[in-house]
Amino acid sequence: MKKYLLIPFLIILTSMVQAQPMQIGWQDLQGKVEPYQDxxxxxxxxxxxxxxxxxxxxxxxxxxxxxxxxxxxxxxxxxxxxxxxxxxxxxxxxxxxxxxxxxxxxxxxxITNDLLANREIQMSGYMLALEFDNGTVSEFLLVPTIGACSHKPVPPANQLIFVKAATPVHAGSPYMPIKITGTLRVTPEVKDLYLVDGKKQVRMAYSLEDAIVEQFIATH
Structure with a gap:
């Protein structure tokens, strides 16, 4: 009896593990590059x-x-x-x-990491809002560092994610630290980023729609 009860339990446990989003970092977004001497x-x-x-x-x-x-x-x-x-x-x-x-x-x-294409992922970074609507943000860039794209150089395309939030997010501050969860897509495109000192074209390699966005306290 115990043997037969164990099998459904293992099936449920396996499905729960598979349902968890993959925790990734910025280095995981980089595809494999042929080594070269610099x-x-x-x-x-x-x-x-x-x-x-x-x-x-x-x-x-x-x-x-x-x-x-x-x-x-x-x-x-x-x-x-x-x-x-x-x-x-x-x-x-x-x-x-x-x-x-x-x-x-x-x-x-x-170069992108195609192994992450269409995978449910979770990662952290900083929100760079593309548009504001009464203090809330629905579309933004997830960037690896504070000041990226505006006060600092634009990161490589495979270090930028265009995000559409499932629900509008209250932007507490510029470059608010956040955690996003959703399905990552490999979608190379170019978007216009409007800054105080003018317009800038930004090339990005990834996107994520209907993202769950949570604020978190950055450790560095």
């Missing part, structure tokens, strides 16, 4: 700064010949170049790699 990762902050100074002023001379390059700027560029040479940094090679690495980073930013 020569800039080995540079120090000072070397990166000197490379940017030399590159910026050199490009200004080439692309904007009518722009007045001051003696002070030329001196700064030469000093940066001399320091890089002294530290055995191959400037020409680094400039060649810059465009290559940039394209690889851009490609990596668009």
């Amino acid at each position: 020569p800039f990762a080995a540079l120090t902050d000072d070397q990166l700064f000197n490379l940017s100074v030399y590159g910026r002023i050199t490009e200004m001379k080439t692309l904007y010949p009518l722009y007045e390059i001051t003696d002070a700027m030329l001196k700064e560029a030469e000093e940066a170049k001399a320091q890089l040479i002294k530290e055995n940094i191959n400037i020409e090679y680094m400039f060649e790699q810059r465009d290559i690495i940039m394209k690889k980073r851009q490609k990596a930013a668009l």
Whole structure:
């Protein structure tokens, strides 16, 4: 008798486990990227700064010949170049790699984790409202950090989720920390984000409709 009672119990328990949303973090949204060597990762902050100074002023001379390059700027560029040479940094090679690495980073930013497509998930982040209606928000972006898209650079597309809440949410503060639950969709698209200083186009890779939205206390 006990054996037969155990089977239905296991079936119920299994269904309860399967019904629980998958807890995920921002790193889970990133798809697999073919490994590549980034020569800039080995540079120090000072070397990166000197490379940017030399590159910026050199490009200004080439692309904007009518722009007045001051003696002070030329001196700064030469000093940066001399320091890089002294530290055995191959400037020409680094400039060649810059465009290559940039394209690889851009490609990596668009790669999604298709294993999460149409899965019931739960994750936390910060709400960036797209529209307000009497203090409530129905559509927003879930972003990984405070200030993303407005005060800070726009995160990669696979680090943004367009969310439609099941019920309007009272937005207590800008970048309110929240937890969302719902079915994640892989839906690459571009939306206009209207900010105080103008309009900005934001590319996102995921969406989530009829989301359950809960406020939570961020730990960091």
